[in-house]
Amino acid sequence: MAGVKTPSRAERARGTRKRMRDSARELFVRQGYAATTMDEIASEAGVAVQTVYYTFRTKGALLCEVMEVTAAGAESAPPVAQRAWIREAMTSPSPQRALALAIEHGTAIFERAAPLWPAMNAAAAADPTIGEYWTRVTAGRRAGQHALVTRLAELGGLRPGLDVERGTDLVVVLFGHDTYTGLVEGTGWTVSAYKAWLFATLTHQLLGARRIQVKSLEGVSFGDHVSEWTR
16 A cells, blocks of 8 residues: 555564563463463464574573563663663752652552562572572662662761661662562552652651651652652
8 A cells, every 4th residue: 555654674573572572471470480381472472482482582581571671661761870860860959859759760660560570589589590680680779779879968868877878778678679569569558659658758767857748648649749848
């Protein structure tokens, strides 16, 4: 048909790769890593199993790519350290705003990636290659949180007696996978309530602020709450 552009070979290849990733993600979330086979992924994606192996080599490598793209939100998303929100957080003159930005956007990453965490944890325990990948991810997250706490210290925002290393320890635990899973998935908190609690808790633990008014975690608008501290 005139005027209809035929996808290039590279575009078709990207589309096929995405279809395989999407199928793998659905299966990993629904039935776990061990129970998911490459044959099932191929069938769901409508390709030959040889195509899955040729593209990703191993199921572990496929899981890692699925996690990377899912956490990023898009295949072409830049690394976290290069995103606009983290640059703003790291240059903001307000410690509260830096924390608010980190919580807002960091929680969005958790929302996207959380359904895959059980599969990733199981795979990491069984496959040393995936375990090494997940260890790098964990180390990278701590490095990013360490940089944020360092910035708070540079601004003179850390409460008296708290050093950067201890502050980073607090952020790693409080703003970590287990805490998010326990509160949002385990006890049914809304994401908004989780973010409001996390902002209040980190502001108190890191900055020593006590005038944080969260009348009720449920129904709190995170944006409205944070605006009190970022004017």
